[in-house]
Amino acid sequence: MKNIVCRDIKGGEHTVSVDKLSWRPSVYGMIIKDGKILLSKQWDGYDIPGGGVYLGEATEEAVKREVKEETGLDVKVGQLVFCGNSFFQMPFEGNYVQSLLLYYLCEVTGGEISTDGFDDHEKEYAGQAEWVDLNNLADLKFYNSIDTRMVIDKAKQAIAKL
Numbered sequence: 328m329k330n331i332v333c334r335d336i337k338g339g340e341h342t343v344s345v346d347k348l349s350w351r352p353s354v355y356g357m358i359i360k361d362g363k364i365l366l367s368k369q370w371d372g373y374d375i376p377g378g379g380v381y382l383g384e385a386t387e388e389a390v391k392r393e394v395k396e397e398t399g400l401d402v403k404v405g406q407l408v409f410c411g412n413s414f415f416q417m418p419f420e421g422n423y424v425q426s427l428l429l430y431y432l433c434e435v436t437g438g439e440i441s442t443d444g445f446d447d448h449e450k451e452y453a454g455q456a457e458w459v460d461l462n463n464l465a466d467l468k469f470y471n472s473i474d475t476r477m478v479i480d481k482a483k484q485a486i487a488k489l
Contacts, residue, residue, distance in 0.1 A: 333423045334472050335416040343423050348414070351424040352380045356394040356402055356433040357482045362461055364479060365440075367397045368454030372468030375430065375475065376456060390431050397449070398456040399441030402433035408485045413472040419448050430478050432485060 328344045335341065355377030358365040366373040376397040380389040387404040394402045409430040416423050442455050459467070461483070469475040 363458040396444035401437040405432040
């Protein structure tokens with residue numbers, strides 16, 4: 328059986344057999360406006376609002392749901408700007424996942440920033456979403472398994488072409 332390296336939330340590596348993986352596609356909503364990006368506060372760092380896609384759920388609907396849950400905002404889903412993959416150990420369950428990561432540009436259509444949609448786990452580690460100046464990303468800590476700054480650069484490039 329083939330082994331794969333999965334990362335955990337702290338950057339640690341775990342070698343696991345592929346039969347221990349579950350499939351977890353994930354979507355993220357990138358909201359950039361007036362030189363700022365909306366980021367989800369997590370522990371002592373940040374991530375782009377998003378999360379897992381439910382079985383039977385279209386990716387665009389999952390983006391709308393995840394952004395609403397994590398930020399309180401309603402969005403219109405736009406262009407797909409990045410697709411990547413990740414092998415990851417989930418922070419609470421401890422299980423290992425193979426994830427396809429889809430990052431979409433989004434535009435706010437309503438709502439107000441809040442934490443009302445947080446699930447029980449998010450209530451433990453997450454805080455209210457924050458608008459962060461795009462010029463201040465170098466010093467931020469990001470909690471995910473990809474190069475967030477690279478994905479944000481791709482989003483900025485896509486916006487420049489619109």
